[in-house]
Amino acid sequence: MSLIEIENLSLTIGATPILTGVELTIAPGEVVGLVGESGSGKSMTALTIMRLLPHLARAEGRVAFDGIDILAATEDQMCALRGDDIGMVFQEPMTALNPVKTIGEQVAEGIRWHTKAGRAEAEERTRKILDRVGLPEAKFPLSRYPHELSGGQRQRVVIAIACALKPKLLIADEPTTALDVVLQAQILDLLRDLVSENRMGLLLISHDLAVVTEMADRLTILRSGEVTEAGDTARTLSEQQHPYTRELALASMHVPARPKPHLAGSAKPLLEVENVGRDYPGRRTSLFRPAEPIRAVHDVSLTIEPAQSVALVGRSGCGKSTLARMILALDKPTAGTIRFRGEPITGKPEQALKPTRRDMQVVFQDPYGSFDPRQKVEKLVAEPLHLLERQPAKAERREMVALALHEVGLGPRDMDKYPHEFSGGQRQRLSIARAIITRPKLVVADEPVSALDVSIRAQILDLFAELNQKLGIAYLFITHDLTVARAMADEVLVMHEGRIVERGRATDVLDHPRSEAARALVAAAPDLHRAIARKMQEQG
Amino acid sequence: MTAYLLKRLIIAVLTLVLASMVVFAVMEILPGDPARLMLGLNASADQVEMLRDQMGLNAPLVLRYLHWAGGLLSLDFGRSYTYSVPVIDLVRERIAVSLPLALIALALSTVIAIPVGVFSASRQGRAGDTLVMGAAQLGVAVPNFWFALMLIYLFAVWLRLVPAGGFPGWGAGIWPALKSLILPAVALALPQAAILARVARSALIEVLNEDYIRTARAKGLPHRAVLWRHALRNAMIPVLTILGLQFAFLLAGTIIIENVFYLPGLGRLIFQAITQRDLIVVESIVMLLVAAVILINLLVDFSYAIVDPRLRGRQ
């Protein structure tokens, strides 16, 4: 018998249809993956089961949990189910915990509410579950506040809250999307163990096909609120009967074609970073003792040659973004020198940096945050033209913008639009257009595709590859995602705790990592090929 | 003490010192010689000069400031020119009216505003919320002294429930004294309560949209429990900020309201002193009120640390 049965579920918010005719079942002890791109209705399906939908949402169809009709249940009945029989883990660990309550209070609260246990008993159970999720009391007493924990630790607390009463069903909505790959692997392991220990049903929601393939017994693929395909993980992905399934799988493994890969040692270096370090003033613990500085980057050296594509990979907080900012002269190193085309750029006044900035541009991660919402595309894309010696006339400027837009696959008519009129992928194209308008020699791209859906991501990677071939632009990709490094880079640098611990040809580093940090990254990175192969063995 | 509290304390002391310099400077550039004012127009130049020496008015500026500031610390504000008594005696008498009035008003406005804000936020968009917030919108627009006049008209002139003004003194018994403070306190408190209720409501609504509220709901807590246990404490942070700012308005309001009700408080004293150009009294009261505002803001800073563990840090 199924734990949860969703039949012909339709959902509207106001007049907008969100879900149409969704079917889904989960048996006790079963892991079901719900996959889809952003806006496909994955989260809304989960919130329907919890009955935590936004005010204006109207659900129709049948959702039965353990024989209870969820859509018809009273609020009191739902309160009895939530946290007791159904637990839920959310995407954003940084904001999912109440900042003014201790972790002990927050875990114990649900236990006391549902079991009517006394304080001492509830705390005892809280200790046990926190210990189980990897937060032993000796290091993480119940009196800790969320802000004293890291993102991964906070996500463990959220899991402890959800699993404290051994629910029959656990819903995990993108539980690892906000974490780096190493933490992701740890959290996924924890979820897998908890589920099998207690024979829970798990609904795992993710945009990442590789993650879901590794975890799930069965898959349901959602597109624009409709189920396109559902079935055993191995069979669904090996047969790929529905074209959308194939599209997703291909996009997840996409490697852009680069007919002329760069040969190392062929030219004078474009960028040289020598023994660069960056200290930040630390938090003072006492007014009378000076604070210990925090070493974000320590003694880093690297070179990039013209037209070479280099990936800088590492876990979150390893210092890679700080390094990128120093290279872009947006932050000053506290030690070492950075040279661009032989010219040192450290310690130069802004005016003297103009020629350097012209040849070195940047693409950021967030396609929403990287444009001033008050300006039109023409002005936004033309912004770096400010760096030219001779300011182009208005007509000439429009022409240059039109050309840059053309190069990234957009039309000249897009010039007079505002950024919010574009989709996420199109905005990342705008971002690239802005970066190439001055014909730079180097583009630094900080996680340029990690906020994009897989299909869009493949297109943007293709665009990067094409521009590298056509315009001979060198890249420095900053990423925690090894598939990007594999797809795009000639050379890979691995950064760990502020230092570069390994560098070499991309295939060498990714297939045969030597340093411990690199091995951890490679082992933790989800890989769709590998996952499907493993599933095929398991499921025959 | 944590670094945060120490920093706030140092800032408060610094602000107080700067404020005292401002007040001192203002009094320095004032026209008129205090010695001549005290002795009257018939005094000879020698007499004035002698008094100036006595009063320390001929000392260098820095010394005069230090002398004055030192006096403040030991509650020696100097002597009133017109009453010829130590200013502290005048102030002590009047503060027994003004301080209770301000505190009653502050308490009253908080006690009214918080439940109203919670009520409104938990019924967001429904009839009760619309009604209460409409009333609050009106309350914010009403000047407290005009509201006071209307209250007098209604309760003192028409219904004759309370005295229209005046103060019998605490010697006349607690109840008669309190009774004459009721209308002034209500007149002060209601417009402030309207502002506070609006802030409390919007802070709560903001907090109710946070992710951790959803986590609490996913635990199975019913709506009410989430509101009281999780949302309210987080919403207190902006409410405290406004409460601190309001105290300054409340003090200013007290000064004005005392004139409406003929209450013998600091407000009456300062206006009498202005008309009589008794500047040392003006200076002392301004300094006192400024110190009160700074003190309250320090208390607000400290209470942030009680509400928000992120400010406490680990020892």
Place this chain on the structure above:
Amino acid sequence: MTMRVDLPEETLEGVLAKALGNRSFLIGLVVTLLIVAVALVSFVWTPYDVTKLVIADKTQAPSWTHLFGTDHFGRDILSMIMVGARNSIAVALVAVGIGMGIGVPLGAFAAARGGLADEALMRVNDLIFAFPALLSAIMITAIFGPGAVNAIIAIGIFNIPVFARVTRAGALAIWPREFILAARAAGKGMTRITVEHILPNIATLLLVQGTIQFALGILAEAGLSYVGLGAQPPMPSWGRMLFDAQTRMVTAPWMAIFPGMAIVITVLGLNLLGDGLADILDPKSRRRR
């Protein structure tokens, strides 16, 4: 799915459409325009001359000849309210101007520079906040004697840290955003980024705060002239009219009721306008609906 806090992403047409559908904005706008119109009309026409004392007509109850009655000098209350509107609006408007003119550049500078400049500005803010407008007015009056200009200066000074704070907080929220980094990568300096990117993005914030401070200014001016620290007779002002009415509450309540209503309606109108603007322009409120 995470909720995003976006900066306003609006076209002019979208904003206009929302404005026409927002009740508090419309009511607030109509009331505010009405009051401003009344103040303007008073320059060319009032029912009676407010400078002429007609003792024979003193303290008359409202009637068809004197809609709002007359005061103890026989002056027409309606005419006085009309002329008083000028004073209230002028004082509050100039005070907002002072606050914005000084506070906005200070706040923007502090946010852009950070460090010591920022710390110093915040300390000066603390200092000014310690002097409520009434206390500044008292001190200014003690120096220069009473007058309408005192009220403007006192309220204006109090507005400076308000705008400095709002500007600083708004600017600090925008500085770390990626489009600012992009502008810096395009070689633009602090001033240029502030003018081109920061200020346009916090303009709505300042507009809303401006309406709020305008309303507060009207209340503060009424309070100051009520205690004699603002506009001086014979210049009619709403606060002063209430002071005159106080001792005549029993015999001539209309002298207190109508000027008070004028204040309430003006402030209410401005507050509704501010609320409406905030609703229309704040991307968060859009998300909530």
